[in-house]
Amino acid sequence: DTEVTQTPKHLVMGMTNKKSLKCEQHMGHRAMYWYKQKAKKPPELMFVYSYEKLSINESVPSRFSPECPNSSLLNLHLHALQPEDSALYLCASSQGTTGANVLTFGAGSRLTVL
Amino acid sequence: AQSVSQHNHHVILSEAASLELGCNYSYGGTVNLFWYVQYPGQHLQLLLKYFSGDPLVKGIKGFEAEFIKSKFSFNLRKPSVQWSDTAEYFCAVNANAGNMLTFGGGTRLMVKP
Numbered sequence: 057d058t059e060v061t062q063t064p065k066h067l068v069m070g071m072t073n074k075k076s077l078k079c080e081q082h083m084g085h086r087a088m089y090w091y092k093q094k095a096k097k098p099p100e101l102m103f104v105y106s107y108e109k110l111s112i113n114e115s116v117p118s119r120f121s122p123e124c125p126n127s128s129l130l131n132l133h134l135h136a137l138q139p140e141d142s143a144l145y146l147c148a149s150s151q152g153t154t155g156a157n158v159l160t161f162g163a164g165s166r167l168t169v170l
Numbered sequence: 171a172q173s174v175s176q177h178n179h180h181v182i183l184s185e186a187a188s189l190e191l192g193c194n195y196s197y198g199g200t201v202n203l204f205w206y207v208q209y210p211g212q213h214l215q216l217l218l219k220y221f222s223g224d225p226l227v228k229g230i231k232g233f234e235a236e237f238i239k240s241k242f243s244f245n246l247r248k249p250s251v252q253w254s255d256t257a258e259y260f261c262a263v264n265a266n267a268g269n270m271l272t273f274g275g276g277t278r279l280m281v282k283p
Contacts, residue, residue: 087269089269089271096276096278097275097276098260098273098274098275098276099214099260099273100273101270101271101272104269104270106269111269112269112270146213146214148214150269152269153269154267154268154269155201155202155264155265155267155268155269155270155271156202156221156264157269158204158216158219159216159271160216161206161213161214161215162213163212163213164213
């Protein structure tokens, strides 16, 4: 299995809702990532987990809360989002935790905040 | 902090034309370099990567890239493009010691049949 699976593919939520995005990989990768991609823009790093511990938080607002329950799963909990948070949220994983590793990306969860 | 610049935002070519997409980065230390492609409606896929060794690297689908350290560049090339190469291409850089992959702004390539 060489895939990163993200659910749901599409999510529409109101500004007062609480929802979660889920990401799963079974490649034995030890680093997992959340990226945000706005339309016609490059992916921007949000969070990095290395060996299930949060290692990088790119000054992301607290309305985004990551969680890594185990080495295969990565969640992104969403609460009190704003319309400008509408974007494609990409999960990725890599075998190692240094720069000389290839990131494998999922297809993304497209989030619309009304 | 590292940054990545892609000079061409939109490129339109006819089939069989040659392609070169520019990528420059700013980081003084050892870097790892990547080109990713995003076909319409699909996820990001790795085209090729450079970690060390031969600065001319070959990737999938006939793509290659050359790392020129003195110019901080990692340009992507393909001798003859096909309609199926229509996609968005992202250059990305990672410092050797960390795992913060930084993407360039992307180049949207359209190949006319």
